[in-house]
Amino acid sequence: MEITSIHRPKIVVIGSCNTDMVVKANRLPVPGETILGGTFYMNPGGKGANQAIAASRLGAEVTFISKIGYDLFGLQALEIYKSEKINTDFIFTDQKSPSGVALISVDSFGENSIIVAPGASRSLSLEDIDKAKEKIKEADIVLMQLEVPLETVEYAASIANEYGKKVILNPAPASTLSDSFLRNVHTILPNRIEAEMLSGIKVMDTESAHRAAEAIGEKGIENVVITLGKDGAYVKEKDEFTMIPAKEVETIDTTGAGDVFCGAFSVHLSEGHSLAEAVRFANAAAALAVTRIGAQSAIPYKREVIV
Numbered sequence: 001m002e003i004t005s006i007h008r009p010k011i012v013v014i015g016s017c018n019t020d021m022v023v024k025a026n027r028l029p030v031p032g033e034t035i036l037g038g039t040f041y042m043n044p045g046g047k048g049a050n051q052a053i054a055a056s057r058l059g060a061e062v063t064f065i066s067k068i069g070y071d072l073f074g075l076q077a078l079e080i081y082k083s084e085k086i087n088t089d090f091i092f093t094d095q096k097s098p099s100g101v102a103l104i105s106v107d108s109f110g111e112n113s114i115i116v117a118p119g120a121s122r123s124l125s126l127e128d129i130d131k132a133k134e135k136i137k138e139a140d141i142v143l144m145q146l147e148v149p150l151e152t153v154e155y156a157a158s159i160a161n162e163y164g165k166k167v168i169l170n171p172a173p174a175s176t177l178s179d180s181f182l183r184n185v186h187t188i189l190p191n192r193i194e195a196e197m198l199s200g201i202k203v204m205d206t207e208s209a210h211r212a213a214e215a216i217g218e219k220g221i222e223n224v225v226i227t228l229g230k231d232g233a234y235v236k237e238k239d240e241f242t243m244i245p246a247k248e249v250e251t252i253d254t255t256g257a258g259d260v261f262c263g264a265f266s267v268h269l270s271e272g273h274s275l276a277e278a279v280r281f282a283n284a285a286a287a288l289a290v291t292r293i294g295a296q297s298a299i300p301y302k303r304e305v306i307v
Helices: 047-057 072-083 119-123 126-131 133-138 150-162 192-199 206-217 257-270 275-289
Strands: 010-014 018-024 039-045 061-069 091-094 100-106 112-117 141-144 166-169 223-227 233-237 240-244
Touching (some): 010 047, 047 141, 061 119, 126 133, 141 150, 166 257, 192 223, 206 223
Parallel strands (some): 061 091
């Protein structure tokens, strides 16, 4: 379906802002082990920030609702968002907590392990969401993750739902979510681990992905997209189920690929495309991202993405 309108979709992203401290080594250490010979990178990150930048680079008008500390990391992040043409009017400053950081180890296969110290992201409050109500009212889509307090995410989803907005939820990191919250969600985008947490079904193959998507759907969500990394994504759109394969690429670094998928999916869906088309576009964008180092530095621009 070709979209002829020049309307840029308006997306509100509610989530975390972190600084990623990345060490790349041949393999990940086992507990108690020191590995010598790694390479260090310091990159801006956070699921919310990554998804906001992805949505902006891929063609949306983005407002980012987040919280930073009054420190160098926070101020630096703010400058980056401005350079990415993101509306930063609702990035609040916490005078007591530091900005969030993530410690990331990446091995030679591109697999990673991550520890996040959320800092100021944990104090994003209901009052902060209230201040941004007008922006939520103007949005086509509200995109959220779970690196900020759950009650804040639930509150934002209920407001967005009242305004008739599509809520896209990336339920990461994995968490137990109430059915009342999930009923306010238009589409949920879990990975294998998050899908298992939500459904109680271990996702190993297409058949188990189907059962997990059905179980998640029974909680009141019409649309479920389970991302399966290099295998692609399993899609439940109302009563239709489809396996959409990923593009085959040489993987260098998977950090932030899921965030690129979420941002890309939200943009394409808000442009009037079907759920399956949005997944294909998101797969193509994420495939590009894994061929590059880093999270935000790897996010592609719209002109680069070929479905």
